[in-house]
Amino acid sequence: STMLLLNGPNLGILGRREPAIYGTDTLADIEQAVADEVSEQGWKVLSLQRDSEGELVSAIHEHGPDSVGAVVNPGALMIAGWSLRDALASYEHPWIEVHLSNVWAREQFRHESIIAPLASGLVVGLGAYGYRLAARALLHVTGASR
Ligand code: DQA
Numbered sequence: 001s002t003m004l005l006l007n008g009p010n011l012g013i014l015g016r017r018e019p020a021i022y023g024t025d026t027l028a029d030i031e032q033a034v035a036d037e038v039s040e041q042g043w044k045v046l047s048l049q050r051d052s053e054g055e056l057v058s059a060i061h062e063h064g065p066d067s068v069g070a071v072v073n074p075g076a077l078m079i080a081g082w083s084l085r086d087a088l089a090s091y092e093h094p095w096i097e098v099h100l101s102n103v104w105a106r107e108q109f110r111h112e113s114i115i116a117p118l119a120s121g122l123v124v125g126l127g128a129y130g131y132r133l134a135a136r137a138l139l140h141v142t143g144a145s146r
Contacts, residue, residue, distance in 0.1 A: 001042065001068040003138060004095075005034055005131070007049040008056055008075035008084070014100075014128075022100045025128035033128065034071065037135040041144045043068070045135075053077055057087040069142045070095035071134040078103075078113040085115050094141045096134040097122045 007027065010017060015026035025033075027049060035045045046063055050056040056077070064070075064087075072095050077084045088095065095118075102125030103110040116122060120141045123130040139145040 001144070002044045002046050002066060003034075003038060003135070004060075004063060004067045004070035004072075005031060005045050005047040006056065006060070006070055006072045006074075007047070008053075008073060008077045008081070009051045011073055011075050012049045012051065023127045030128050030131050033132050034135045037132050038139060041139055043139075043144070053081050053084055057083050060084075060087045060091055064091050064093075067093060068144075069093045069138045071098055071131060071138060072096070072115070072119070073098045073100070073131075074113070074115055078115060079109060081114065085118065088115055088118050094120045094138065096120055096137050096141075098130050098134045099124045100127050100130060101125060 012027055014022055015024055031045060031047045038045065048059045050059060074081055074084060097116055097119040121137060123134045
């Protein structure tokens with residue numbers, strides 16, 4: 001089985017992007033941690049980071065059908081990424097939303113995610129470790145592990 005690890009704009013430069021807010025782990029570190037988390041169930045991780053919404057939508061169309069679930073950090077697309085929202089609405093497997101930072105401790109414009117109502121659940125504010133937790137939760141909600 002393959003799970004998708006979807007990251008939106010500005011998440012490809014993790015490690016050097018405002019490290020006081022987002023931490024020093026790189027996306028490669030996160031990919032490794034997520035892969036470690038799900039490997040015991042025999043799952044593989046397909047990591048797709050795109051800086052533009054359209055490319056993220058295309059990636060979901062292309063790879064969604066062959067996957068069993070997803071972990072999604074939409075980045076700023078959480079605020080107004082309506083076509084990402086519609087792509088996720090037609091994604092037929094469970095997915096978990098992740099934000100590295102505690103978005104409610106930050107600016108008002110980050111306090112609402114338009115994709116959150118479609119997620120199985122969210123992990124917010126726990127940094128890179130949150131991706132690990134989300135992957136774990138995905139195993140649970142898909143029934144791959146208890
Ligand atoms: C983020 C929070 C968003 O508000 C921001 O635009 C990001 C990163 C996070 O992981 O904390 O790009 O999704």
